[in-house]
Amino acid sequence: MNKQARKPDSGGGGESRLPAHELIYRQLRDQILFGDLAPGQAVTIQGLTDRLGAGMTPVREAIRRLIAEGALEFQGNRRVSVPLLSADNISEIIVARQWLDPHLALRATERISLEELDELTEMDATLDRAIEQGDLRAYLELNYRFHKRLYEIADAPILADLADGLWLRFGPSLRVVCGRMGTQNLPDKHKDMLAAMHARDAERAARAIREDVIQGMEQVRRSFELPVASF
Amino acid sequence: MNKQARKPDSGGGGESRLPAHELIYRQLRDQILFGDLAPGQAVTIQGLTDRLGAGMTPVREAIRRLIAEGALEFQGNRRVSVPLLSADNISEIIVARQWLDPHLALRATERISLEELDELTEMDATLDRAIEQGDLRAYLELNYRFHKRLYEIADAPILADLADGLWLRFGPSLRVVCGRMGTQNLPDKHKDMLAAMHARDAERAARAIREDVIQGMEQVRRSFELPVASF
DNA sequence: GCGCCCAGAATATGATCAAATTATTTCTTG
DNA sequence: CAAGAAATAATTTGATCATATTCTGGGCGC
Incomplete structure (x- = not known):
């Protein structure tokens, strides 16, 4: 009662x-x-x-x-x-992230504190360990959290929401593609970006993130253009 | 029972x-x-x-x-x-629409059929009548539907979703601002854009939409930087 | 001023109805 | 007689509601 x-x-x-x-x-x-x-x-x-x-x-x-x-x-x-994305859908997400992520990284570079930079560096180190150990699930989660933390630091809640929503859309496809390829040649331009942030070079940080996004997403798109080999 | x-x-x-x-x-x-x-x-x-x-x-x-x-x-x-937006929030929306809307207009120009062009022209004429008559509600609805139709024609569902979601966020604020200003100096670069689309000049159409967005959204932002005079 | 109690609003459950997919049966046809 | 298709029965699933329960906030007494 x-x-x-x-x-x-x-x-x-x-x-x-x-x-x-x-x-x-x-x-x-x-x-x-x-x-x-x-x-x-x-x-x-x-x-x-x-x-x-x-x-x-x-x-x-x-x-x-x-x-x-x-x-x-x-x-x-x-x-x-769960949505089945087409190659065109992936292209849309690529073009959106190619704009959103660098923009947010640029803002983050202007605002990030040293403590937050250490936090991101630490997250990236954990991410590297997951890649070495071939732990796909951990890679996916840590990589997402790394980018999400970056969005938060950019202090632009609406733009961060947009970027976050895109992860939710391509997440399942990303997992499938990475599952087929293993954790070997995964993109990681994070170190370039962290170095640029340390130097307060926002343009360079934005460029590094852009390359990170392109590398990762293009792999997804390529695997969608192949003949669908599922049964 | x-x-x-x-x-x-x-x-x-x-x-x-x-x-x-x-x-x-x-x-x-x-x-x-x-x-x-x-x-x-x-x-x-x-x-x-x-x-x-x-x-x-x-x-x-x-x-x-x-x-x-x-x-x-x-x-x-x-x-x-209903969210109360800050001036920073409005700035985020401006920067996002400044990229999204021209991109979608560009794609739309490449894909639009003559029938669809007529349809948009018709919608814009109706919009003009609403402005002349000072019918705010009709203006808001018709202006939204004009842009939304453009998103659909661009044939990029994910990007269209993003743009559509932004309208939902600034809609209430837009109404307040327009209510204070009347329907006189509302932006309407739609005719420039339609002419550019007729000429299949995608770049010019994108530029026209960009100006339309900037004009409209900047009015909203300016009114948010003033001291909030409500009560 | 502080704490308790109560009204009201939100959360959560289970029951019930409706719709749709699946499985089964039957009928027709080669 | 067998095979396929159409129709029907059965089960599964979604939609909605009434109700019980929990939580928040404000009022009242001390």
Whole structure:
């Protein structure tokens, strides 16, 4: 009956007080970005309520949100699935990121503190270790977090939202492509960029990020132009 | 048990085959873009269920969707409101549209058919009539639909989504600014752009749209740098 | 001023109806 | 008689609602 024995507990573990639909959303989002959901895969509401052990309403809200962000696709007849991108779609994302990411890197260079620079350097080192060990999942997650942190530092919430939304769109495809290629020749112009940021050379940092984006995304696009060898 | 709530069939519109959450979403979206919801205004779920005469679940889903698109803001404590943009936010939107809109106009020029060109010309004429008559609501809606049609013709769904989402963010502010200024010196470089498209001069069309965007958005930004005189 | 309590709003559940896909059956035809 | 197609039955899934529960914020007493 009464639950007042539980106080908000503002210190530390406040994250457990998040509403269920928020938790479901984050869980699903991570699964789309790094993990288990492949492009084209169907997603059912009732399937998720079972798989995640949640009620129907929170799952529905999380799905609506992901559809609005382009992470899921509403296939006409009440059917929802992970979008299957075309080569043209990838090209659109490339052209958008080619503009957005350098712009954000430029702003970040003008604003970044030394502590934040150390933080990014540390993240990049962890990223390198994941690549060496061939840990694909860790690479995908760390690489994403590196770029996302950069967006935050740029202090442009709306532009950061746009860039973030693009990751959600090409995440599943990126995973498929990287899964086929292994973690060997993954792009990493991060060190160039960090050096440019240290020197407060915003133009050079923007150029480095642009190359990083192009290298990574072009690999994705190339693999989409090949004949689709799935069965 | 009680099943008297048989298919309300609200309004008798032919499209009553769409789910309720979709209808609520469109209704709310239009109200945010053109109409009745002012920046900073609070939005409550129960208030909407009453005002729109709908159930709670569809309203919740529509709100989640609009939050994900940036049209509404989740204010921490279970409070939802129409975002109040800062001058910096407006600057972000300007810089994004300054890139997105010309890019889409360029693509549209390469792809547009003569029928579609006539359609846009017709839309622009209607727009002019709304301006002459000082009909603000009609101006906002027709101007939006003109640009949106252009996005569709560009045949780049992901980029179009990005551009469309920006309208949802600055819509309420645009309405406030235009409401203060009347419909007299509104920007309309549409005729330049249509002429350029007729000549298949994509660069010139892109430049015209860029000027249209800058003129309109700068008016918004200027009015945000003034001391906020509301109350 | 501080803490407790209450009203109201948001979150979450489960039930129920409707629609759609799948599986099955039956009928027709070669 | 067999095979395929159309129709129908059954199961699965989505949409919506009514209701219970939890949380936030403000009012009231101390």
